[in-house]
Amino acid sequence: MIRSSSYSRYRSTATPTATGSVGRARATAYHTGPAASPTVAVSFETNRFYQPGLLDAPDPWLWEALASGAVRAKSFSLAGVDTSRAAELEVFLQGASESGQPIDHHLTVSVNGVLVGEARFAAKQPYRLSASLPPSLLREGVNELSLANVADTGVTSMVFLDRFAVSHSQVASLASGSFEGLWSESGTATLPAPVAPVALLDLTPAGPSGAVPDALRWLGGYEAAGGWLRFRAEAGHRYLAVTESGLAPLRVAAPFPSTLRSAQSQADYILIAPRAFLAAAEPLVPLPEPATLFLLGFGVAAVTLASRSRKGFRLI
Ligand SMILES: [Ca+2]
Numbered sequence: 570m571i572r573s574s575s576y577s578r579y580r581s582t583a584t585p586t587a588t589g590s591v592g593r594a595r596a597t598a599y600h601t602g603p604a605a606s607p608t609v610a611v612s613f614e615t616n617r618f619y620q621p622g623l624l625d626a627p628d629p630w631l632w633e634a635l636a637s638g639a640v641r642a643k644s645f646s647l648a649g650v651d652t653s654r655a656a657e658l659e660v661f662l663q664g665a666s667e668s669g670q671p672i673d674h675h676l677t678v679s680v681n682g683v684l685v686g687e688a689r690f691a692a693k694q695p696y697r698l699s700a701s702l703p704p705s706l707l708r709e710g711v712n713e714l715s716l717a718n719v720a721d722t723g724v725t726s727m728v729f730l731d732r733f734a735v736s737h738s739q740v741a742s743l744a745s746g747s748f749e750g751l752w753s754e755s756g757t758a759t760l761p762a763p764v765a766p767v768a769l770l771d772l773t774p775a776g777p778s779g780a781v782p783d784a785l786r787w788l789g790g791y792e793a794a795g796g797w798l799r800f801r802a803e804a805g806h807r808y809l810a811v812t813e814s815g816l817a818p819l820r821v822a823a824p825f826p827s828t829l830r831s832a833q834s835q836a837d838y839i840l841i842a843p844r845a846f847l848a849a850a851e852p853l854v855p856l857p858e859p860a861t862l863f864l865l866g867f868g869v870a871a872v873t874l875a876s877r878s879r880k881g882f883r884l885i
Pocket of ligand 1: 614615616628629630631632731732
């Protein structure tokens with residue numbers, strides 16, 4: 570699955586979960602006008618190819634290669650799209666060839682079969698393409714982004730797709746148990762809420778850098794009655810509302826015995842990672858020497874010993 574993989578910039582905001590204290594519902598009089606629809610930004614990225622030669626690239630881990638004449642399509646899924654409003658698309662490209670000419674690369678970008686933008690740039694440089702998507706172009710559910718390297722620059726072109734992001738108006742609803750959104754205008758935010766929320770949080774980072782991680786605030790001054798949630802939304806702030814069904818279930822588990830201090834736990838390599846990464850770690854152990862990999866994993870099966878020899882990789 571592409572959405573929200575192991576990258577940190579420009580995260581998906583879909584389907585958050587929350588735990589914590591209970592907010593107090595109380596009637597509040599609102600004298601401001603309604604706020605515009607909330608918007609969400611969803612980022613899509615897969616880090617498939619590592620390009621060590623692109624030393625100045627913002628990210629040397631890239632998704633898809635487009636040589637001259639190549640066409641690549643990526644499906645992506647959206648939920649809760651307000652199709653009556655325009656949306657924004659950002660495509661992050663990375664040039665990988667250089668001829669010395671003013672223009673090396675010419676790419677077209679289409680969404681659901683409609684041309685939405687073009688990029689012309691040179692050399693082994695990053696390029697960010699921004700495009701406005703008209704109303705009704707995005708669909709609820711599966712959509713498709715298509716890139717084409719037009720090959721009309723007179724030189725050989727190689728371009729990588731790094732990632733792309735879609736910002737769209739969101740149909741606000743607490744029907745699934747939680748809703749997270751950013752309101753671009755101040756006013757009264759109104760969400761259909763079949764049941765009263767148990768928590769309303771302002772997730773907006775504080776401080777000029779916008780990077781204060783512990784800045785979320787629990788909000789109590791909201792109105793939850795008659796199947797609706799209303800609260801004062803400030804422009805540019807991101808809010809998370811959660812009902813009982815949106816809370817992560819509690820999980821109780823007995824501690825498992827650890828062999829970390831055992832003298833028998835000896836290995837040539839130590840890797841700290843989820844156990845599911847074990848197979849991916851196998852190539853890290855060099856052959857021909859038989860070696861033992863000591864994997865400190867997260868989760869229930871926390872410690873795993875594995876050895877690699879000419880006969881293959883096996884758990885101990
Ligand atoms: Ca990347």
